Structure formats: structure tokens, C-alpha cells
Amino acid sequence: MYVLALNTGSSSLKYGLYRVEGDAVEALYADQTDAPRRDADPVKAITDALHAKHLPEPDAIGHRIVHGGPNIRDHALIDDALMAHLEEAKAYAPLHVPAAVEMVKRAREAFPKAPQVACFDTAFHKTMPLVAKTLPLPADLRAGGIERYGFHGLSYESIVRQLGADIPARVVIAHLGNGASLCAVREGKSVDTTMGLTPTGGIVMGTRPGDLDPGVLLYLMCEKGYDAERLEKLVDRESGLKGLSGGTSDMRKLHAANDEASRLALDVFVHTARKHIAAMVASLGGLDLLVFTGGIGENDAVTRDAILAGLQWLGDFNSRVIPTEEDAQIARHTAQLAPVS
Incomplete structure (x- = not known):
């Protein structure tokens, strides 16, 4: 089967055409373009690129969806009912969903005969125990779907798969990039993670603050006149490394700048990553392996070393860098779920 994997982010779209046979996945072509916008058609750019390379039409299409809301906890074939759930899920991840x-919608129009599959970042975390996913709120709110969902699940799945049968019992995976989170993995399953109801919580990210005293938001509402729209812009687009540095979320630029604001941004990122790694270790009762992945985790040795330098008190544990293979995971799930004759 030929599967087109579409990995839509907040500002970019990664895509790849894969040949899938059983559990074997071969990448035929991969690239990146702008995320969908009203005034541009990324699907045409993709089809033009595939035609230029004389590659086959996809038999099925797989989409990375960050959040499925409270009613969708598994990767699934996309139909009209699922599309309705996705409309409801937009509120949970406004940067991504x-x-x-x-x-x-555009892919369904461009490839009307190809089945389409939604691969959810939240699915990997459905194994979290009640104590880890429960948020300390009244029962009526929790019953309405307010809980810790966790994200970057396709990345974590890919790391667990690459580690294979020899995966240690207690693993912390650090997906560090513009979006960043950590996951505690016991015996190959998620038991705790840093992000919560939305992809805004946890450690410091490119433009998101991570965990933030809710009193800060109340203060901004009551004393500074912030409304919901202004708060959303603050916590999703203006905070994190960008807010700390006064302008950029690019780690390469922060390292090169070497000014006070940039150094503070880097130090805060490292500090919060260490704290949350320690929290994941507490959930596991120890640590056998720490895995770095994601754009920063895979490519920024200076930041990795700084994080590790503050964790020596944990004792003996191994650390590895393993490239994430999110798109290959999308292709595998799509091939399994798509009803192709």
C-alpha cells in the first residue's frame, strides 16, 4: 500500500509518501511546505511534487491530529461522524487542530477515492492510570472531559517501537522542540506525561509557557483587562522562549545571541526540563533510560548536555538520542485501518 502521511503543525506541514508492507515502512519521498491557509493550497503543492518525481498516487492518506477531544481515544478511519468530533476538538488545541x-477537508476533496485515517497524539496516553490523568477539579468538570490527555503520542510510539523488545522497564522520553513534552514509559506504556488538557502545559516551549500559576491568568483578567482571546494569544504565541528572549524561539539564534535575555531563556528551558524529568522519574520509581528526541532533543547537544549535567544525582542511567519517526507511524496506522481493496 502507498500511504501519504500528512503531519500538520501550527505553521508548517510535513508530508511523505510511504510504501507499507506489513510492519515494514519505506519512505519514497518526504518534504515540508506551509500549513493550510485560506489563500494557499498545500495539497496542490504536494501532488505537483509527487507527479514531478513520477511517484504513484496514494492508496490511503493518514493525518496527524493533535487532539481528538474526550470522545476519541484511538486512531480511526475518518468519516462524517469523526469530522464532527474534530470540530468539537478545536477548542482543546487551537494552534493545531x-x-x-x-x-x-482539502485532502478529501483532492483524493475522494482514498480512505483517510486520523492518527491522534493523545492515543498513546490512554494507558495512563487514573491518578496521573486526573486534574484536581470538581467532579462535574472532570465528567465533562477536563483531564490530562498528553500529546506527542506518535513521537513516543515511534521511540518505543525503535527500542523494540529490549526496551528497559523505566524510560523517560524527552520530546524537545518548538512544542516540548516529556513522557514516563513503563514496560512500553505511557504512565505519566507533562502536557495536560491542552498542548500548552508542561515544560517551557517555543512560544508556550508550559505550567503557569493559574493566578497569573486571573490577575491579567482582573487587573489588566485581558479577555479570552488575548489570553489565548499570550499563552500560545507570545510566551515560552520567545517571551523570555524578547523576540525569538529559535534555539540556534538564542545560542548565537549570547545576551542576557537569550541566556535567561536557555537557562529557564534547561531548568524546567530537568524538574519535569525528575517528576517523570518519580512516577516511574527510578530511571533506566532517558531518550532525547524532537528538533532540539536530536540536534542541540549543548542543551542536552546542560540538562544531563543537572541530573547526575539520579545515579546510573543511560541516555540516548533517537530520531522521532512520527510520519512512519502515521503510515503504519493508516495501512492497518484503511479499507483498501
């Missing part, structure tokens, strides 16, 4: 839903 709206763009992904737009991408699904």
Missing part, C-alpha cells in the same frame, strides 16, 4: 481539520 483547526489547521489539521482544514487539511483533512
Whole structure:
């Protein structure tokens, strides 16, 4: 089967055509373009690129969807009922889900005969125990779907798969990039993670603050006149490394700048990553392996070393860098779920 994997982010769209036979996945072509916008058609750019390379039409299409909301906890074939759930899920990840839903709509129009599959970042975390996923709120709110969902699940799945049968019992995976989170993995299953109801919580990220005293938001509402729209812009687009440095979320630029604001941004990132790694270790009762992945985790040795330098008190544990293979995971799930004759 030939599967087109579409990995829609908040500002970019990674895509690849894969040949899938059983559990074997071969990448035939991969690239990146702009995320869906009203005034541009990324699907045409993709089809033009595939035609230029004389590659086959996809038999099925797989989409990375960050959040499925409270009612969708597994990767699934996309139909009209699922599309309705995705419309509801936009509120849970406003940076990601709206763009992904737009991408699904455009792909369904461009490839009307190809079945389409939604691969959810939240699915990997459905194994978290009640104590880890429960947020300390009244029962009526929790019953309405407010809980810790966790994200970057396709990345974590890919790391667990690459580690294979020899995966240690207690693993912490650090997916560090513009979006960043950590996951505690016991016996190959998620038991705790840093992000919560939305992809905004946890450690410091490119433009998101991670965990933030809710009193800060109340203060901004009551004393500074911030409304919901202004708060959303603050916590999703203006905070994190960008807010700390006064302008950029690019780690390469922060390292090169070497000014006070940039150094503070880097130090805060490292500090919060260490703290949350320690929290994941507490959930596991120890640590056998720490895995770095994601754009920063895979490519920024200076930041990795700084994080590790503050964890020596944990004792003996191994650390590895393993490239994430999210798109290959999308291709595998799509091939399994797509009803192709």
C-alpha cells in the first residue's frame, strides 16, 4: 500500500509518501511546505511534487491530529461522524487542530477515492492510570472531559517501537522542540506525561509557557483587562522562549545571541526540563533510560548536555538520542485501518 502521511503543525506541514508492507515502512519521498491557509493550497503543492518525481498516487492518506477531544481515544478511519468530533476538538488545541481539520477537508476533496485515517497524539496516553490523568477539579468538570490527555503520542510510539523488545522497564522520553513534552514509559506504556488538557502545559516551549500559576491568568483578567482571546494569544504565541528572549524561539539564534535575555531563556528551558524529568522519574520509581528526541532533543547537544549535567544525582542511567519517526507511524496506522481493496 502507498500511504501519504500528512503531519500538520501550527505553521508548517510535513508530508511523505510511504510504501507499507506489513510492519515494514519505506519512505519514497518526504518534504515540508506551509500549513493550510485560506489563500494557499498545500495539497496542490504536494501532488505537483509527487507527479514531478513520477511517484504513484496514494492508496490511503493518514493525518496527524493533535487532539481528538474526550470522545476519541484511538486512531480511526475518518468519516462524517469523526469530522464532527474534530470540530468539537478545536477548542482543546487551537494552534493545531483547526489547521489539521482544514487539511483533512482539502485532502478529501483532492483524493475522494482514498480512505483517510486520523492518527491522534493523545492515543498513546490512554494507558495512563487514573491518578496521573486526573486534574484536581470538581467532579462535574472532570465528567465533562477536563483531564490530562498528553500529546506527542506518535513521537513516543515511534521511540518505543525503535527500542523494540529490549526496551528497559523505566524510560523517560524527552520530546524537545518548538512544542516540548516529556513522557514516563513503563514496560512500553505511557504512565505519566507533562502536557495536560491542552498542548500548552508542561515544560517551557517555543512560544508556550508550559505550567503557569493559574493566578497569573486571573490577575491579567482582573487587573489588566485581558479577555479570552488575548489570553489565548499570550499563552500560545507570545510566551515560552520567545517571551523570555524578547523576540525569538529559535534555539540556534538564542545560542548565537549570547545576551542576557537569550541566556535567561536557555537557562529557564534547561531548568524546567530537568524538574519535569525528575517528576517523570518519580512516577516511574527510578530511571533506566532517558531518550532525547524532537528538533532540539536530536540536534542541540549543548542543551542536552546542560540538562544531563543537572541530573547526575539520579545515579546510573543511560541516555540516548533517537530520531522521532512520527510520519512512519502515521503510515503504519493508516495501512492497518484503511479499507483498501
